[in-house]
Amino acid sequence: MMRKVGIVNAAITECRGRWVEKTYWGLFQEAVRATLANAKMTGDDVDSVVWGIYNDIFEHQAIPESALTGLVAMTNKPGVRVTNGGATGFYAMRAAIAEVASGMVDVVLCAGGEKATDCFDPVSQSPTPMVINTIAYSWDPFFENPLGATANDSYMQMCLGYNDSHPGDIGDPLVRAKIVEKLCRQGNRNPYAQRRNEKVTVEQVMNSRWIIPPFLRLLEACMYTEGAGAVVFASEDKARELAERTGEPIVWVRGVGAANEAYAVGRGGYYKPLDRIVSDRLAAERAYEMAGVRPADIKIVELHDAFVAQLMITMGEMGFVPIGRTRALIDDGIMADIDELGDSKAPPDGQILVNPSGGLIFGGHFVGGSNMFSLWSARKEMIARQVPLALVHGTGAINACYGGAIVLELDERGM
Amino acid sequence: MKGKEKEMVIPRDFNLPKEVSEVRGQDGKPYLQFNTGMLTLYKQTYGELSRFFMALREARLIGSRCKTCGQVMVPAASWHCPNCNFAEMEEVALPHRGVLAATAPITFFPSASFVGQAPFCRGYVDVATEAKIASFLPCRLRTTTGIPRPGIFVKGLELKLVFEDKRQGTILDIFGVPMVEIPKELRKKEPLLASALNLKAPPVPKIKAEAALKPALASALKAMQGMAAKIKSGTRAEKDLAGRKHVIKVKTGGGEFDIKIERGKLAVNGSSPRTPAADFTMTVENPAVFSKWVAGGSLSDAVMEGELWLPNLEAFPVLYALDRLPRSIRRDQEEK
Numbered sequence: 072m073m074r075k076v077g078i079v080n081a082a083i084t085e086c087r088g089r090w091v092e093k094t095y096w097g098l099f100q101e102a103v104r105a106t107l108a109n110a111k112m113t114g115d116d117v118d119s120v121v122w123g124i125y126n127d128i129f130e131h132q133a134i135p136e137s138a139l140t141g142l143v144a145m146t147n148k149p150g151v152r153v154t155n156g157g158a159t160g161f162y163a164m165r166a167a168i169a170e171v172a173s174g175m176v177d178v179v180l181c182a183g184g185e186k187a188t189d190c191f192d193p194v195s196q197s198p199t200p201m202v203i204n205t206i207a208y209s210w211d212p213f214f215e216n217p218l219g220a221t222a223n224d225s226y227m228q229m230c231l232g233y234n235d236s237h238p239g240d241i242g243d244p245l246v247r248a249k250i251v252e253k254l255c256r257q258g259n260r261n262p263y264a265q266r267r268n269e270k271v272t273v274e275q276v277m278n279s280r281w282i283i284p285p286f287l288r289l290l291e292a293c294m295y296t297e298g299a300g301a302v303v304f305a306s307e308d309k310a311r312e313l314a315e316r317t318g319e320p321i322v323w324v325r326g327v328g329a330a331n332e333a334y335a336v337g338r339g340g341y342y343k344p345l346d347r348i349v350s351d352r353l354a355a356e357r358a359y360e361m362a363g364v365r366p367a368d369i370k371i372v373e374l375h376d377a378f379v380a381q382l383m384i385t386m387g388e389m390g391f392v393p394i395g396r397t398r399a400l401i402d403d404g405i406m407a408d409i410d411e412l413g414d415s416k417a418p419p420d421g422q423i424l425v426n427p428s429g430g431l432i433f434g435g436h437f438v439g440g441s442n443m444f445s446l447w448s449a450r451k452e453m454i455a456r457q458v459p460l461a462l463v464h465g466t467g468a469i470n471a472c473y474g475g476a477i478v479l480e481l482d483e484r485g486m
Numbered sequence: 487m488k489g490k491e492k493e494m495v496i497p498r499d500f501n502l503p504k505e506v507s508e509v510r511g512q513d514g515k516p517y518l519q520f521n522t523g524m525l526t527l528y529k530q531t532y533g534e535l536s537r538f539f540m541a542l543r544e545a546r547l548i549g550s551r552c553k554t555c556g557q558v559m560v561p562a563a564s565w566h567c568p569n570c571n572f573a574e575m576e577e578v579a580l581p582h583r584g585v586l587a588a589t590a591p592i593t594f595f596p597s598a599s600f601v602g603q604a605p606f607c608r609g610y611v612d613v614a615t616e617a618k619i620a621s622f623l624p625c626r627l628r629t630t631t632g633i634p635r636p637g638i639f640v641k642g643l644e645l646k647l648v649f650e651d652k653r654q655g656t657i658l659d660i661f662g663v664p665m666v667e668i669p670k671e672l673r674k675k676e677p678l679l680a681s682a683l684n685l686k687a688p689p690v691p692k693i694k695a696e697a698a699l700k701p702a703l704a705s706a707l708k709a710m711q712g713m714a715a716k717i718k719s720g721t722r723a724e725k726d727l728a729g730r731k732h733v734i735k736v737k738t739g740g741g742e743f744d745i746k747i748e749r750g751k752l753a754v755n756g757s758s759p760r761t762p763a764a765d766f767t768m769t770v771e772n773p774a775v776f777s778k779w780v781a782g783g784s785l786s787d788a789v790m791e792g793e794l795w796l797p798n799l800e801a802f803p804v805l806y807a808l809d810r811l812p813r814s815i816r817r818d819q820e821e822k
Contacts, residue, residue, distance in 0.1 A: 091519065092511040131524055189519070192598040193502050204597035212528075213535055214561065214624050214657045218608045219600045224591050228610075232588035235641040281790040283591050284636050336587070336610050337621035340557055340569055345588040345610065 076171045077310030077321040080110035081447040083300035086265040086435025090297045095186035102299035103143040111316040114144025118176035122152040123163030123183025125438040157467025160442030161475035177309040183440025184299025230286045230380040232345030237395040241380040246398045248276035258429020265435045286380040293431035300443035320485020326478035328357025350474030355389035362478035366390035371461035373445035376430040417456045538562040539655040545677035550575035557619035582647040584611040590639040607634040626661040635792035696739045703740030706776035710754040722814035724750040735764035738773040769795040
């Protein structure tokens with residue numbers, strides 16, 4: 072990177088299935104207000120803003136960020152909006168990091184969020200079919216959308232394809248249920264998590280209703296969430312100066328990697344293969360290379376888990392477990408147990424704390440800011456557990472063809 | 487237009503009345519919400535894709551082949567190869583057969599635009615199998631053996647590409663059917679039209695009678711009859727069945743029985759010649775599925791797992807209504 076970039080602070084709103092108390096204006100304002108308050112900053116301390124908002128139809132406005140500028144004290148500053156499917160939050164943060172790294176500005180506010188469940192289907196008299204209808208517009212209008220492709224298909228097709236090539240790995244429902252149970256206990260400790268009061272057992276996961284057999288039961292899927300999150304990125308000097316206001320340690324951005332696969336699937340050439348998530352692999356490899364680290368150095372991972380089966384594949388693609396034997400997460404005890412670690416212990420050698428926030432399955436998934444939610448959690452956990460390195464991951468777009476990864480490092484003065 | 491009304495882009499009941507209503511927040515306070523929509527209609531051009539869709543209208547399948555690298559795009563999504571500095575691509579006629587590139591997902595819970603059309607299956611078909619580099623055709627997959635269920639559309643399955651009799655120029659003009667289900671004399675026919683296949687009324691699969699399953703049927707019948715007796719006037723369970731009228735024949739390894747739904751009531755009886763003709767038949771090997779259902783399980787889950795066989799998607803919504811009964815009865819009782 073051209074210049075060192077630090078995270079000064081971050082905050083999120085509570086994650087809810089629906090916020091009737093707030094519009095997306097109110098949600099973004101709350102996230103920004105909390106972030107600036109945590110950082111003891113005002114809007115005047117910020118040079119520019121990057122917005123993460125996935126889908127105009129959810130916000131019901133074609134330039135949704137334009138209405139936010141004045142409401143979050145960013146008037147007359149440069150602002151750019153990023154929209155990259157499920158990976159919107161990651162890509163917004165990548166753009167914010169690049170603004171600082173390039174030397175263009177010193178302090179960037181990056182805010183992402185979504186108001187997803189005001190959508191309503193008059194036929195079933197419920198929001199869900201209309202929410203998934205809106206996401207289905209992520210598919211092209213010529214081929215896939217008329218075929219009835221859904222958001223679930225994006226990840227399900229990858230899981231089915233992976234299982235064709237690697238049977239007996241993600242296909243074991245008990246392994247997946249054990250991961251869900253761990254994520255649930257982690258989500259229970261996150262005061263902002265959507266499902267923080269839910270207790271889910273292995274048996275409940277394995278008996279929950281099917282969404283798409285054989286890899287997706289109701290309790291194995293992420294949620295639709297309304298909420299917002301914000302992060303302040305700053306140059307080295309500015310980060311050190313701002314951090315003195317709060318005394319909170321800086322978390323540095325050590326590496327950023329991204330890759331977008333082709334939309335069309337196929338055989339050979341540049342076509343997207345159906346049995347791997349190449350975008351995740353390339354993104355992680357590039358982030359490691361920039362950071363000069365290996366997966367074995369990383370003890371906290373905040374990963375974009377659309378489905379549990381996809382979490383397993385992504386952990387494989389990012390090099391934490393072998394492809395074809397990602398069940399080692401459970402079989403070999405690689406996934407740390409939050410009840411053993413409590414609030415302040417670091418995972419022991421050979422273990423990784425995966426999604427201490429509860430992830431997108433138990434924590435929340437406000438699409439444009441879900442990866443800010445993940446980064447917010449990773450930063451908090453690194454400081455609390457004194458873990459030097461963490462990884463934040465984002466995925467999105469049809470057939471998981473967008474991938475991103477950020478390697479974070481806790482400032483040595485914070486250790 | 488007289489007779490049948492034209493199908494419209496936005497269905498008639500896909501709308502909301504103009505109104506502002508109150509909704510309670512988690513904080514217990516009232517908030518307002520307004521009914522609205524975000525509406526755009528299109529006459530969307532197929533542009534350079536027109537050639538592909540025109541071919542579909544003529545019951546032909548075409549791809550575009552790069553004159554430099556030989557890759558074949560299926561469908562013909564571009565006429566310039568992005569891998570060869572945008573070298574020109576030429577039209578290539580493709581066979582009406584292919585191989586399923588990966589096990590395909592089945593959609594049981596569709597998005598709002600597809601409500602009433604599920605379950606359906608959609609997958610990627612490798613058509614230009616001779617080419618070293620090729621894209622896959624995204625395609626609807628249909629079977630002549632009932633509704634799609636796991637285990638049919640698996641990786642490597644050989645498919646016949648079949649055309650609708652009436653084609654408009656959409657990707658739904660063409661669909662894949664397992665080659666093994668196509669009568670031998672039709673396998674090489676190009677184009678093969680949907681009307682040549684029996685897609686609407688699949689033969690009911692034969693279930694082998696097993697004496698060992700008879701007690702399971704007896705206890706399932708007892709459980710269902712016990713449940714039916716609890717559906718009283720004015721209850722949630724009665725509402726679940728309101729407006730429905732069905733006669734369903736069920737064939738199991740332990741024997742047959744009939745389910746009758748009428749005037750908000752459920753009747754379950756061993757098969758009798760006096761039962762009126764069934765709307766449809768469902769089959770399952772082990773009748774214990776029905777005991778599990780009464781205990782709070784789910785018949786639709788049994789369909790999704792492929793255990794319970796249904797002939798067509800018209801039959802599917804009935805199971806959702808039946809699935810609600812055990813929970814509704816429990817809630818009715820809790821309120822007493």
